[in-house]
Amino acid sequence: MAQMMTAWNQGLQVGQNFGSINTELHLPPERRETPPPPFASIPFSRDLDFVNRGDILDQIDQRCSEPAGRVALVGLGGVGKSQLAIEYAHRIAASQPDKWIFWVHAGTQARVEEGFRTIADTVKLSGRNQPKANILQLVYGWLSNDRNGSWVLILDSADDHDVFYNLTGGDVSNRQPLATYLLQSRNGTIIITTRNKDLAFRLTGRRHNMIEVGPMAQKDALTLLERKLGFLPDTNVAVDLVHALDLVPLAISQAAAYIQARAPLSSPEEYLTEFREGDRKRSRLLEHDAGDLRRDGAASNAVLTTWQISFDHIRSKRPSAADLLSLMSFFDRQDIPAWLFHGMSTGMLRREYNAGDCESGISSSVTDGDADDDADDDSDDDFRDDLAMLRDYCLIVVDEAGVKFEMHGLVQLSTRRWLEVYGQLESFKQQYIKKMATSFPTGQYENWGICQSLFAHVQVALGYRPNEDTVRLWATLLHNGGWYAWSQGRFDIARQMLDMASKVCETRLGKEDAKSLQSISLLALVFSDQGLWEEAEKLQVQVTENFKTKLGADHPDTLTSMANLALTYRHQGLWEEAEKLQVQAMKIRKTKLGADHPDTVTSMHNLALTYSNRGRWDEAEKLLVQVMEARKTKLGVDHPNTLTSMANLALTYRHQGRWDEAEKLQVQVTETFKTKLGADHPDTLTSMANLSSTYRNQGRWDEAEKLELQVMEIRKTQLGADHPGTLTSMANLASTYWYQGRWDEAEKLEVQVMEMRKAKLGADHPDTLTSMANLASTYWDQGRWEEAEELQVQAMEARKTKLGVDHPDTLTSMANLGSTYRNQGRWDEAEKLELQVMEIRKTQLGADHPGTLTSMANLASTYWYQGRWDEAEKLEVQVMEARKTKLGVDHPNTLTSIGNLALTYNNRGRWDEAEKLLVQVIETSKVKLGADHPDTLTSMANLSSTYRHQGRWEKAEKLEVQVMEIRKTKLGADHPDTLTSMANLASTYWNQGRWDEADKLLVQVMEMSKAKLGVDHPDTLSCMHNLAFTWRSQGRCTESLQLMRDCVKAQQRVLGAGHPHTMLSSAVVAKWEWLEL
Structure with a gap:
């Protein structure tokens, strides 16, 4: 048999075959697999440190509960989109175990296909192993079959448009975009995490289905930091750290991992310190990979690297957008104006590529280019397209109007680091400098x-x-x-x-x-x-000398520098030096430029201000009128410089007590500024503030307050709450409150101004010291003399150090401290200070300077309190006569001098002379200031006191009632001056034996004084003293003695045992106690 087969085989010969031989591999048929029950295929474990972020999970659940629901979590890389999706998936798995949950990483087509094959394997899809099987189609078919149960499909990191809309799957003839395999089924829900807003919209079909995920809220960020570290650092450090990390969850987790990995050598405090050292340190820290198992293996756990993936993608798709992002990374992260970049895509940031550029990634050349109108239109279109891409990738935020952008600070850092890697950092940095230098104008x-x-x-x-x-x-x-x-x-x-x-x-x-x-x-x-006037002087001398050498002594720049130096001298109280320079500059300008040249007129204007500082108001007025007229002719009536000279002339009128004329000019200036420059222009606001000061001088405090509030609010809005101009407005308003007797409100504002000036300008800045002095004055009026003294000593010593012993502001501090000593009954100390101030002012300013005369008047007051009436009278007569000559008979300061002399006559029993002087003062004040002006009312009160001393009680009473009623109407029933009027009227009743009426008034005054000024205020204690006498006169001896004892205890506590008032009350108690024996 075997031989026969051999022969047979040999007989079978195959000829040469020129055709193809096809072979088929026939695999055995697949056995149907039993699909498993529904389960969750989530590749990440649940995060035990997860922090729930507001209602985002609820929003996802709501969108997913809709039929064929789709929802996209959109946001910058690292803000926690995937972590939210993981947490939601685990919650659904726990609450709905009969639901399939599939997770697909969607970064590339290959990974999407891989994810779909995993789904096919999970559900044991028949035919999935066939060589030509279309896995996408198989999964699509399975998902669309209601009998397979409900499902959730999560597409994580779906950032690339091409992944979903390029052809894929099957034979070339029947390829379809991936997006077509994302079916809409009532049985299923798709959740997408993406950085790309445009892709999110295309995949979900509705803006409603897009949930933007941004950085965390501060409280959530702190919770995450605590959970990642295992402890919460110092609250301030923790808050600073999470904000330094822009509240980005990945950055916070990364920082915590870094700190833990290096503990105990590293701590949150050390990390924050290192982070703040500069871009290089920040980059090194943020490139540390935290190794989070709940992030996809292909994704970086370093926040900078995560974002740089987006940059690379943008660069490959739209290079001009990458250039725009690169330039924007050098700006401050907020309020980046859109107008800066118009026309840059095809012009200023024109890209030049070669093969090497394409390989290395970032364009290098930045050139300026001319373009016609069509090119400009194209450029704007390109710019808008660039913006759209950056916005879609959540790298920038565009405001609703489309005129400003914002970036996360870490995104900017990441961009700069990206540029550094590609050798382009310096190029874009220099382009930023060019762009800003050509866009930012002068500070006019x-x-x-x-x-x-x-x-x-x-x-x-x-x-x-x-x-x-x-x-x-x-x-x-x-x-x-x-x-x-x-x-x-x-x-x-x-x-x-x-x-x-x-x-x-x-x-x-x-x-x-x-x-x-x-x-x-x-x-x-x-x-x-x-207030650094010595430093300013040094620089200005240097500038002036260099200009003289380089340009000549009469060059305009030299003369301007001389004017600036003179201004510094003026600030230092070096008025002679200032005047000398200003006269020199003025003469040169007159010769060089002409008498009516604007620079010459400016010199005259500055010299006039120096005259004003020196109390030479007639000379100042003469020059300012000349300046004003010249500017009217040369520049026009409504030119800002003309208006400024009018405003300064008004200030001179105010110094001269010519308040009606000052007001008229200031109203005119204010209205013109409003029309010419606008209601909120700085010059308009300054003129309004000056007008309010005039109202304050006139006792029109309601009008002053209204204007000052208006100025303050505009300056707060326009300049900021801590701008020096705003603080000046607040200080002015506090002064008005002070005049109105609203000392609590004044104090509150003054404390606020003082603290802000300390922070803004420094504790020893002249303006800060002025605030301290003002606050001390308020304490003084509140009877808080120890606090007033403490502040005044502090201000005085600081001014001595900062400005010098003989600076005008230092002398003012010394004078204020002298007044406080006077009120404390420390008359020797007051006298010593006042003599010192007077002598310095005589030497520095002259014997007839208004400041010198004020010092002499203060010293006279101290003599008056000491009962040294001859010396007081001598000084008061001297001051009065000098003021008559210097300021005029009807100047408010002159009238005050006459009134003070009348009081001295009063105390010496020279009542007829006192009456004559006071009647003269009242009549002049009525004409000059008005019948209801505070100074007029004070003079009327003093005249009633004279009548009382003369026993002319009906006349005294009539005047006191008149003064009291006007003050009630003008100032309010509880104003300190009103209370003083009521107390004076009570004294008149007492002298007339009308003790019940006196009692009634004094009780009322005391209660109101307690409420308004405080139980321990000196005025309240004086009222107690007077009420005790009234009760004694009524025969209420026991009550009066007890009230006087209470008064003495309070005076000892508040004023001190050695104060004259305390000693007087103590003597009365001793006498009454002796009478009781």
Whole structure:
């Protein structure tokens, strides 16, 4: 048999075969597999540190409960989209065990297909192992079959549009985009996590189905930090740390992992300190991979690397958008103006590629290009498309109006690090400097709107260093930025910018270069406003001398620097030096430019202000009238400079007590400024403030208050709550409250102003010290003399150190402290201080200067309290006569002198002479100030006192009732001056033996005084003293003695045992106790 087969085989010969030989592999048929029951296929365990973030999970659940629900979690990489999806999946698995849950990583087509194959394997799909099986179609068919049960499909990291909309699957002839396999079924829900808003919209079909996931709320971020660390650091450190990390969950987790890995050598405090050291340190920390098992294995756990994946994708799809992102990374993260970038996509940021550029990834050249109108339109379209891509990838936030952008600080850091890797950091940094230098204008008022919108970005530029090509632009940018900051009262940042600008100019251009001198000159003005007058003087002398050498003594820039130096001398109280310089500048300008040249007129104006400081108001007035008329002719009636000279003339009128004329001019100036510049222009606000001061001088406090509130609120809105101008407004309002006797309100404002000035300007700044002095005055009126003394001593010593012993402000502090000593009955100390102030002012200002005369009047008051009436009278006569000559007979200060002399006559029993003087004062005050002016009423009260001493009680009573009623109407029933009138009327009743009426009034005064001023206020105690006498006169001896004892205890506690009032009350108690024996 075997031989036969051999022969047979040999006989079968196959010829040469030129055709194809097909072979088929026939596999045995598949056996049907039993599908498992529904279960959750979630590749990540549940996060025990998960922090629930508001209602996001509820929103997911709500969208998923809708038929064929689709929901997309959209947000920047690292904000926790996948973690929310993991938590939701685990919650559904626990609450609905009969529901299928499938997880597919959707970063690439291959991974999506891999995920669908896993689903096919999980549910044991028949035919899945066939070589030509279309897995996508098989899974699609299974998911669409209601009999297979309900399901949730999670597509994680679906960031790339091409993954879902390029053709895929099956034979070439029947390939479909992946998106077509994402069915809409009432039986299932699809959850997508993505960084791409546009893709999210296309996959879900509705904006309603998109949930934006941003950084965490602070409380959630702190909870996450605590859970990741296992403890919560110091609250301030924890808050600062999570905000430094932009509240991004991945960054917080990464930081916690870094700290834990290096414990105990690292701590949250040390991490935060290191993080703040600069971009390089921050980048190193944020490139640390935290190794989170709940993130896809292909995804980085370092937040910077995570974002740089998005950057690479944008660069490959739209290079101009990558350029825009690169430039924006150098700005401050908030309020990036859109107008800065219009036209940049095809112009300023035109890309030049070669093969190497495409490989390395980032365009290198930045060029300026001209374009026609069509090109501009195309450029705007390109710009909008670039923005759309950056917004869709959640890298920027665009405001509703589309005019401002915002970026996360860490995204900016990541972008800069990305640029550094590709060697493009320096190129874009220099482009940023160019862009800002050419966009940021000078600090003049008309530019403030633009300056305000860009200033935060200029501050950022301060930290960047220019190269040789951009160094001059950078210095110009800092100069203009410093100019604007100075105009806004932001002196610290102005000083920093101008110091840097001047140093760069000096190094690059030389100390004598005009740009260097301009920055130094502006820096000197900043020093001056900071009260650093010696530093300002030093710089201004330097600038003036350099200008003289370089440009000549009569060059306009030299003369301007001389004017600035004179201004500093004026601040220092060096008025002779200021006047000398101003006269010199004025004469040169008259000769060089002509008498009516604007610069000459400005010199005359400045000289007039110095005359005003020196109390030479007639000379000041003469010059200011001349200036005003010249400006009216040369510039026009409504020119700002004309209005400024009118405003200063009004101030001179005010100093002269010519308040009606001052008011008339100020109203005119204010209304013109409103029309010309606007109601909220700084010059308008200044004129309103000046007008309110005139109202205050006139005793029209309600009108003053109304204006001051208005000015304060506008300045708060326009300049900020801590701007020096705003603080001045608050201080002015406090002064008005003070005059109204609203001391609690005044105190509250003054404390606020003082603290803000300490923080803003420094504890020893002249304005801060003025605030302290004002607050001390309020304490003084409240009878809080110890507190007043403490503040006054502090202010005085600081002024001595800062300004010098003979500076006008120092002398004012000494005079105020002298008044406090006087009220405390410390007359020897008061006298010593007042003599010192008087002598210095005589030497410095002259014997007839208003300040000197005020010192003499204060010293006379101290003599008066000591009963040294001859010395008091001698000084008062001297002051009165000097004021008559210097200020005029009807000047308010002259009238005060006459009134003080009358009081001295009163105490000496020279009542006829006192009456004559007081009648004269009253009549003049009525004409000059008005019948209801506070000074007029004070004079009337003093005249009634004279009548009382003369026993002319009916006349006294009539005047006192009149004064009291006017004060009630004008000031209010509980104003301290009103209470004084009531007490005076009670004294008249008492002298007439009308003790019941006196008792009734005094009880009323005492109760109101307790409520208004406090139980321990000296005026309240004086009222107790007088009431005790009234009760004694009524025969209520026991009650009167007890009240006087209570009065003595309070006076000992408040005034001290040695105070004259205390000693008087003590003597009365002793006498009454003796009478009781």
